[in-house]
Amino acid sequence: MDFRLNEDQRTLQSAARDFLSKEVSSTVVRSAFDSPDGDSPELYKKMVELGWLGLAVDESLGGVGYGPVEQAVVCEQLGYRCAPGPFFSTACLAVPALVSLGASDLVGPLLDGSKRATVIWDPESVVDAQLADGFVVVDGAVARWLDANEVDVTPRGSVDGTRRLSSVTIKGKGRELGSSEQLQYGDEARAVDLMAAYLCAELVGIMQWALDTTVQYVKDREAFGRPIGVFQAVQHKCADMLVHTETSRSAAYYAAYALAKGLPDAAYATSVAAAYCLDAAHSVTGECIQLHGGIGFTWEHDAHLYFKRVTTNRVLPGSADYHRERALRLDPAR
Amino acid sequence: MDLTWSPEEEAFRQEVRDWLTANVPTDGPAGDVEEFDDSEESFEFRRAWQRTLGEAGYLAMHWPTEYGGGGRTLVEQVIFNEEYARAKAPAPVNGLGLNLVGPTLITHGTDEQKSRFLKNILTADEIWCQGYSEPNAGSDLAGLQTKAELVGDEFVINGQKIWTTLAPFGDWIFVLCRTDPDAPKHQGISYILCDMHQPGVEVRPIRQITGTTGFGEVFFTNARTPASMLVGSLNDGWRVAMTTLMFERGGNILGTAVRYRSMMTDLRALAESTKHNGGYAIDDPVIRQRLGQLLVEVELLRHNSERAMSPLLHGEPPGPESSMGKLYWSEWYVRATELAMDILGTAGLHPGVWLTEYLGARASTIYTGTSEIQRNILAERVLGLPRGGRN
Ligand SMILES: Cc1cc2nc3c(=O)[nH]c(=O)nc-3n(C[C@H](O)[C@H](O)[C@H](O)COP(=O)(O)OP(=O)(O)OC[C@H]3O[C@@H](n4cnc5c(N)ncnc54)[C@H](O)[C@@H]3O)c2cc1C
Numbered sequence: 030m031d032f033r034l035n036e037d038q039r040t041l042q043s044a045a046r047d048f049l050s051k052e053v054s055s056t057v058v059r060s061a062f063d064s065p066d067g068d069s070p071e072l073y074k075k076m077v078e079l080g081w082l083g084l085a086v087d088e089s090l091g092g093v094g095y096g097p098v099e100q101a102v103v104c105e106q107l108g109y110r111c112a113p114g115p116f117f118s119t120a121c122l123a124v125p126a127l128v129s130l131g132a133s134d135l136v137g138p139l140l141d142g143s144k145r146a147t148v149i150w151d152p153e154s155v156v157d158a159q160l161a162d163g164f165v166v167v168d169g170a171v172a173r174w175l176d177a178n179e180v181d182v183t184p185r186g187s188v189d190g191t192r193r194l195s196s197v198t199i200k201g202k203g204r205e206l207g208s209s210e211q212l213q214y215g216d217e218a219r220a221v222d223l224m225a226a227y228l229c230a231e232l233v234g235i236m237q238w239a240l241d242t243t244v245q246y247v248k249d250r251e252a253f254g255r256p257i258g259v260f261q262a263v264q265h266k267c268a269d270m271l272v273h274t275e276t277s278r279s280a281a282y283y284a285a286y287a288l289a290k291g292l293p294d295a296a297y298a299t300s301v302a303a304a305y306c307l308d309a310a311h312s313v314t315g316e317c318i319q320l321h322g323g324i325g326f327t328w329e330h331d332a333h334l335y336f337k338r339v340t341t342n343r344v345l346p347g348s349a350d351y352h353r354e355r356a357l358r359l360d361p362a363r
Numbered sequence: 364m365d366l367t368w369s370p371e372e373e374a375f376r377q378e379v380r381d382w383l384t385a386n387v388p389t390d391g392p393a394g395d396v397e398e399f400d401d402s403e404e405s406f407e408f409r410r411a412w413q414r415t416l417g418e419a420g421y422l423a424m425h426w427p428t429e430y431g432g433g434g435r436t437l438v439e440q441v442i443f444n445e446e447y448a449r450a451k452a453p454a455p456v457n458g459l460g461l462n463l464v465g466p467t468l469i470t471h472g473t474d475e476q477k478s479r480f481l482k483n484i485l486t487a488d489e490i491w492c493q494g495y496s497e498p499n500a501g502s503d504l505a506g507l508q509t510k511a512e513l514v515g516d517e518f519v520i521n522g523q524k525i526w527t528t529l530a531p532f533g534d535w536i537f538v539l540c541r542t543d544p545d546a547p548k549h550q551g552i553s554y555i556l557c558d559m560h561q562p563g564v565e566v567r568p569i570r571q572i573t574g575t576t577g578f579g580e581v582f583f584t585n586a587r588t589p590a591s592m593l594v595g596s597l598n599d600g601w602r603v604a605m606t607t608l609m610f611e612r613g614g615n616i617l618g619t620a621v622r623y624r625s626m627m628t629d630l631r632a633l634a635e636s637t638k639h640n641g642g643y644a645i646d647d648p649v650i651r652q653r654l655g656q657l658l659v660e661v662e663l664l665r666h667n668s669e670r671a672m673s674p675l676l677h678g679e680p681p682g683p684e685s686s687m688g689k690l691y692w693s694e695w696y697v698r699a700t701e702l703a704m705d706i707l708g709t710a711g712l713h714p715g716v717w718l719t720e721y722l723g724a725r726a727s728t729i730y731t732g733t734s735e736i737q738r739n740i741l742a743e744r745v746l747g748l749p750r751g752g753r754n
Contacts, residue, residue: 151709153710154709154710154712185713186714187712187713188712188713188722189712194709194712194713251499252500252502252503252506253502253503254503254506257502260735260751262735262739262751263735311701315697318725318729319725319728319729319733319734322501322502322733323496323501323526323729323730325725325729326571326572326725326726326729327569327570327571327572328569328570328571328572328574329569329570332572333572336572336725340704340712340721341712344705344708344709344712345709348705348708350647350649350705
């Protein structure tokens, strides 16, 4: 019994942390936020070179051959920096979708960076469609693959400029990839559970940033002649943020592990994680703003970037309510 | 206990309602009626609206008629504010002048100050800003460091204010300044009026998380203002400032109750019209429970407010319920807008009224005293608990 990351995973974690702390400053996030399409091509290129697009993909398909836990490790670090760009839509949505559908020939171009993709459930709200060259489409019971020339993408203003939702008009029939079952939640774990688990891992990183930033601030910021961290009202909020962050970490990593091992409770674990993390992240990033006072309400402070990412992430894998319901349904002790 | 209004009061309510129905503009810049949108267009729209109100005699209902106000009784003000909120009328542009500095001048100002300023507040020819918070003095307002020194017959002001609402549009600012650096911190503060159009005053807008520049920084570098711009006595500014804060925190609590009651109606309509799981959001038992809780709470905001107002309406001092309002409504506002976002799902992530409200609500638990400070006030001043380790 050992919940700790193993040595390889820890190495990956510190490599990711170092890389991202160098490459993803607040300036990089903000320039993507303010750019016309939310892209961050330089960063993306480097992530491709690191092999991150195929971390959890078999070597036979050109991937690194790690699994979901390793990808979760990287997602957490990406969350910590609020990293922009289509990594999430490509590596966390499209790649697991295509792998599960057995469309091996479509995976390669995503791993080597020659194409970027996303998944369409609802054509009105497609994650980073404006950055995609290819689309996995859930068309009722069938999944299809469409190239960029088979769709029209209309970018829409989005609360998080680094993870946008665009609307897509589907013009072509594309290529049929088989049943869309893997892209819809069911009673057993499917590709869509992996996507939710990656999103939870990203939320853990986001919460960790909000917690670290807030704790540092309440130590430094003085009011009434002492650091505001002296006040127990402030301390208790920070303590709750810690509980939310650490519990989310347990939830997200257990889900990734259960999915990696194909445990019978993997689907259940994913809903447990999503139900908890989606609300916890909202609370933690909201308290981060609150405990910063006036500065927390400014564009200049990074708190809103994280709050907005959470606002977006909260609705992507289905609502927390949905996952609570699903957890009740899948409760293995029932 | 008698919760009825007299026939005269009902008649007044009807008169106000009729006028608002006929006159509230429906073609204004889109968006929220309370939060300030920073565009020139929206500013001028609200300035024009303030003038319309003034011409009709529906501005500054709480000011005595001798200063150009409505001279209305507290009961009439309450009725007016309720109807105003019910009509979703936009806030007049010079709110800080009308609600904060105006009443403060009427209470503490000299005749010269009254005749110099009050009229232009009403006409919105001079827009006012509130210069309280500083980079190192927010919750701990009395820790403020901006200095004013009396040199001849002028104050020379040096220092910085921040989070100053409307600063990019401001003409005049009421500034809390330290005038006696050696006095204990609540003493040695003065309340001074200062012209913002002078070389010694520089404004830098600050962008908010909503994307608009609703507030700014105000820098004072040897800014000058005549000694006659002092309100109240020298070094007695804290007491003057507390009058202003009282107006700010207590002022329009019944109007606030009505405003959120009408947001509740909008929220319910949103749940009834938003498709969700093959039905509508309103059919989802979880959403229904949350809506129900918000409904209950917003009804009780009204009753709390009626109770809080009652002693005042009958010439008695406020009770403990009067300190709860700001905490109660701001926390409600945050939760209501979160529910709106949850109802909307992905549709809520694009620009829209609810998204603006959802982001804007985050300010409401910070400005005019954060929720934590409000709770301290309830614990210490209302309940008499020992002060929690501060000086
Ligand atoms: C939209 C907006 C508009 C504003 N407009 C104006 C304006 O026009 N004029 C003006 O003067 N000011 C204005 N303000 C400033 C506002 O009044 C301050 O931001 C507020 O008082 C908090 O001060 P601060 O920002 O310095 O935060 P801080 O005082 O530094 O507080 C940081 C955190 O510490 C907590 N804290 C501090 N002390 C205690 C304590 N003793 N116990 C428990 N918790 C504590 C706070 O609750 C907060 O969570 C505005 C603010 C906003 C957001």
